[in-house]
Amino acid sequence: MSATAARAYVRIxxxxxxxxxxxxxxxYVVALKFTPVELRQGxxxxxxxxxxxxxxxxxxxxxxxxxxxxxxxxxxxxxLDRLAESSAEVGxxxxxxxxxxxxxxxxxxxxxxxxxxxxxxxxxxxxxxFVGYLALRAALHDPSERARFSxxxxxxxxxxxxxxxxxxxxxxxxxxxxxxxxxxxxxLPPEMLRTLLVSALVFLVLYIGLVTIRYGVALAEEETxxxxxxx
Amino acid sequence: xxxxxxxxxxxxxxxIRAELRSRTALLSAVVFAALVLVIFNFARDPTAVASVDLAxxxxxxxxxxxxxxxxxxxxxxxxxxxxxxGLLLAPVPRGAVFLGKLVANLAxxxxxxxxxxxxxVLFFNVDLGRALPGLLGVTxxxxxxxxxxxxxxxxxxxxxxxxxxxxxxLLLPFMVPPLIGAVQVTARLLADRPLSEMLGWxxxxxxxxxVFVTLCTMAFASVVDE
Numbered sequence: 467m468s469a470t471a472a473r474a475y476v477r478i479x480x481x482x483x484x485x486x487x488x489x490x491x492x493x494y495v496v497a498l499k500f501t502p503v504e505l506r507q508g509x510x511x512x513x514x515x516x517x518x519x520x521x522x523x524x525x526x527x528x529x530x531x532x533x534x535x536x537x538x539x540x541x542x543x544x545x546l547d548r549l550a551e552s553s554a555e556v557g558x559x560x561x562x563x564x565x566x567x568x569x570x571x572x573x574x575x576x577x578x579x580x581x582x583x584x585x586x587x588x589x590x591x592x593x594x595x596f597v598g599y600l601a602l603r604a605a606l607h608d609p610s611e612r613a614r615f616s617x618x619x620x621x622x623x624x625x626x627x628x629x630x631x632x633x634x635x636x637x638x639x640x641x642x643x644x645x646x647x648x649x650x651x652x653x654l655p656p657e658m659l660r661t662l663l664v665s666a667l668v669f670l671v672l673y674i675g676l677v678t679i680r681y682g683v684a685l686a687e688e689e690t691x692x693x694x695x696x697x
Numbered sequence: 698x699x700x701x702x703x704x705x706x707x708x709x710x711x712x713i714r715a716e717l718r719s720r721t722a723l724l725s726a727v728v729f730a731a732l733v734l735v736i737f738n739f740a741r742d743p744t745a746v747a748s749v750d751l752a753x754x755x756x757x758x759x760x761x762x763x764x765x766x767x768x769x770x771x772x773x774x775x776x777x778x779x780x781x782x783g784l785l786l787a788p789v790p791r792g793a794v795f796l797g798k799l800v801a802n803l804a805x806x807x808x809x810x811x812x813x814x815x816x817x818v819l820f821f822n823v824d825l826g827r828a829l830p831g832l833l834g835v836t837x838x839x840x841x842x843x844x845x846x847x848x849x850x851x852x853x854x855x856x857x858x859x860x861x862x863x864x865x866x867l868l869l870p871f872m873v874p875p876l877i878g879a880v881q882v883t884a885r886l887l888a889d890r891p892l893s894e895m896l897g898w899x900x901x902x903x904x905x906x907x908v909f910v911t912l913c914t915m916a917f918a919s920v921v922d923e
Contacts, residue, residue, distance in 0.1 A: 539919050595870040602867060605857035610923065615853045618916045619867060622846065625912060629874040629905055636897055637877055 469689055475682025483675030489668040493661070501661045513571045515661055519669040520563040521589065527557025527673060528592055528623070531599070535620025538613060547613035548688075550620055551603060552680035554596050556673055561593040584634045591630050595623050609691065704789050708797025713804055715774065722770045723808060730763035730813040734820050748821045753883035756817050757839075757876050763813060764806045764840070765865050768847040771802050772855040785921055795917035799848045799910070806844055810836060828886040835886070835895075835902070839879035842905040846871045849913040852920050871909075878902045 497515040504511035534550035537543070568586070569579040580586065599619050606612040654662065716723060737755045741748070775781035784794060814832075818825060825832065847868050854864040878898040885895050 539916070591870050591873055598866040598870065602853070602857065602863060605859060605863055608856075611856060614919050615856070618849070618853070618919055621916070622849075622871070622909075622912060625908060626871055626874070629901070629908075630870075632901055633874040633877045636901065637881065 469686065472682045472685035472689060475685060476679050477682075479675050479678030479680075479682060481675075482678060483672060486668055486672035486675050489671060493665045493668050496664065497661050501657050502655065504658075507575055510571055510574045513567050515665045517564060517567040517571060518662060519666040520560045520567065522666055523669045523673045524557050524560035524564050524589075525592075526670075527553045527560060527677075528596055531557065531596065531620045532624030535617035536624070538617040539621065544613065544688075547617065548681055548684040549677070550616065551684055552677045554599050554603075554616075554620075555680055556676045558593065558596050558600060559676070560669070560673065561589070561596070564589065565593060582634075584631065587634045588627070588631050592623075592627065595619075595626070599623070609688065701790070701793055704793040705796045705800060708784070708789070708794060709800035709804065712771075712774075712798065712801030716801075716805060722767065723805065726763050726767045726770075726805075726809045727812050729766050730759050730809055731816055733759045733762055734813070734816055738820055749823060749887060752817075752821050752823050752887060753880045755821065756814075756883060757880045759813060759817070760810055760836075760840070760879075761843075761872055761876055763809045764844065764847065765868065767806050767809055768802060768844065768851045768868070769854070769861055769864055770805075771798060771848055771851045773860065776855050781921070791918040791921065792914045794921075795848065795914050798852075799845055799913075802844050802848050803841065806840055807837075810840065823887065825887075827889070831886045832883060835879055835882045835899070838899065838902045838906065839875040842875045842902065842909055843868070843872045845906070845910045845913045849917060849920065852917070874905055875902060878905075 493515060497512055501512075501515075503509060530553040531550045534546045534553065538546040538550065572581070573579050599616060602619060603612055603616050606615060734755070737751075737759070741751055772781065775784065785791075817823065847864070850864055850867045850871075854860040854867065857863045878901050882895045882898050882902075
């Protein structure tokens, strides 16, 4: 029964993801063709429409992991563990998009691939934390142990965020470093804001689609594990 | 529960006694820390960077690496002969077991730090002078936080296939706030800066300790109970 459920999740997830990918192509067209070019940054600014939505959704994915972990420790529901696992994997994938598009933009605009800015450092450590989270999952055999341990790491990770942010912030404000150009965050022109929000929505669709597929895979994996144990 | 503290101390005393009888882990952790210091000494260019500028980072990276080696030991010893099961069968609340392990680990890491510090002064020719009491204070404050998280993670890591690798991968992100804070305070102490410049960092370290000691004590039951 649950084998068909797993298949249904994968099928629905694939449909959502495909729709998301088509919409993503649309975002490219809108961003390149129908959104004005930024005055000072020129075409380099176009990457903003990929980078920021990926970052937002990666942070959303990591928050889902933490919240699911906390709820799991309370309710002990396997579905929450599956959701946390799926969300962590998709979050790491979105994190890769964020961490590769960022430097590509930063090189021409800031004049450097990387700087130890508060936000950059925070997201980098979050990324490492969730890579570690996935490594921990992979290194554990017992499903109940895996669920409990990763839930604990997820919750602690959620609480670590304000501490890393605060310490990096204190570090940065006490030691100002020259930055070639600061990322100004003024109110965007409406066309740019529209493109950004549409792209964020498309990434959200992609996130939901991929998590749904991954959820189905997790379900199928459990099914197989159960059958192997029974045999 | 009148003797909760007694239980915590009993578990800590058991760990410390076992360690003092073998002394292998303590000895290797100290030798490891000394080796890290020696390597650092060769890794810097003495003509380019003054040792006092590098000293805070060297000291804390050494402490962090040594603590990692020491923490790996905490639950490996419990894995032998099903010792952990025996400990968990005892009529002791899970929180007390965790705090007992935490106290033992703090004693262990503290001992390594206490031996490393004079070596550091010797190798790097740092004049601690009036900074010593402050340095001891910030060491205690920073160490409590990451050893608490490390104790919890060490209980998880022993259950995995590559425990020695898993602990650093999980723990290092959690070491970032205490390490940054400790390095910043140490640098100011060595430069003889006023307390007001360190207050923000000290508050952060104290807050980290409170939050993570509480959280880890609560989470420990989820880690060890089937």
